[in-house]
Amino acid sequence: MSAPASSGSQFSPDGITSDTLAAAGAALAAEAARFAGMGWMRGTSGNLSVTLTRDPLHLAVTGSGLDKGELTADDFVIVDRDGARTEGLGGSGHRPSAEAGLHSRIARVTGAGAVVHVHALAAVVAAHHWPHGVELRDLEMLKGLGHLAHDETVLIPVVQNSQDMVELGDAFEAVYVPATDAVGEVPVVLVANHGMYAWGADLHQARWHAELIEWLLRFRIETR
Ligand SMILES: CSC[C@@H](O)[C@@H](O)C(=O)COP(=O)(O)O
Numbered sequence: 410m411s412a413p414a415s416s417g418s419q420f421s422p423d424g425i426t427s428d429t430l431a432a433a434g435a436a437l438a439a440e441a442a443r444f445a446g447m448g449w450m451r452g453t454s455g456n457l458s459v460t461l462t463r464d465p466l467h468l469a470v471t472g473s474g475l476d477k478g479e480l481t482a483d484d485f486v487i488v489d490r491d492g493a494r495t496e497g498l499g500g501s502g503h504r505p506s507a508e509a510g511l512h513s514r515i516a517r518v519t520g521a522g523a524v525v526h527v528h529a530l531a532a533v534v535a536a537h538h539w540p541h542g543v544e545l546r547d548l549e550m551l552k553g554l555g556h557l558a559h560d561e562t563v564l565i566p567v568v569q570n571s572q573d574m575v576e577l578g579d580a581f582e583a584v585y586v587p588a589t590d591a592v593g594e595v596p597v598v599l600v601a602n603h604g605m606y607a608w609g610a611d612l613h614q615a616r617w618h619a620e621l622i623e624w625l626l627r628f629r630i631e632t633r
């Protein structure tokens with residue numbers, strides 16, 4: 410397939426252009442720097458992804474073991490539906506995030522366009538206090554998650570930590586409740602003793618969800 414004359418961009422067999430990759434890499438680096446500035450990606454912790462193609466599923470995910478506050482636009486890896494590196498489509502030579510498999514699973518199950526994983530302390534403290542899920546209600550900030558500010562209880566699910574991404578993905582899928590006509594999904598899962606995964610239609614929405622949830626969890630902890 411040849412590139413469209415107007416874009417100057419190269420097409421891969423999956424229709425991923427070099428322009429798409431450049432934009433994804435720049436966005437991942439910018440979001441990671443923002444999260445690092447908030448203290449949610451200390452050391453090399455945390456990882457981010459954006460969905461590049463849906464069928465077959467391909468994600469651009471941050472490289473493993475890098476300082477997430479200092480990523481460049483090249484520090485991403487393209488992975489498949491199982492979180493395994495995909496050769497020949499572009500991206501860096503880094504190892505993909507150790508948690509790429511969970512990113513792929515969340516993108517697959519929820520249809521998310523972006524997934525953010527941060528080690529925000531409030532997520533770990535909340536999962537410690539409420540290992541079976543954190544109940545939230547009657548808070549204006551819930552509207553930012555697509556829920557009601559009154560008369561609805563929103564349960565933030567908690568799963569146990571694992572180094573096995575299939576096991577972690579299974580645990581996530583077991584607690585994930587898809588949206589219905591009446592009630593929206595809850596776009597976050599807390600991983601006990603670890604951190605949070607939040608997602609959205611794109612990186613901006615995934616970030617907004619992470620920020621709102623962190624605020625809600627802090628409120629819940631401080632008022633318990
Ligand atoms: C401080 S190390 C934390 C890691 O084990 C992991 O949980 C993490 O969030 C970052 O892993 P990475 O492989 O760099 O994406």
Ligand SMILES: [Zn+2]
Binds near residue numbers: 454455456528603
């Ligand atoms: Zn982590």
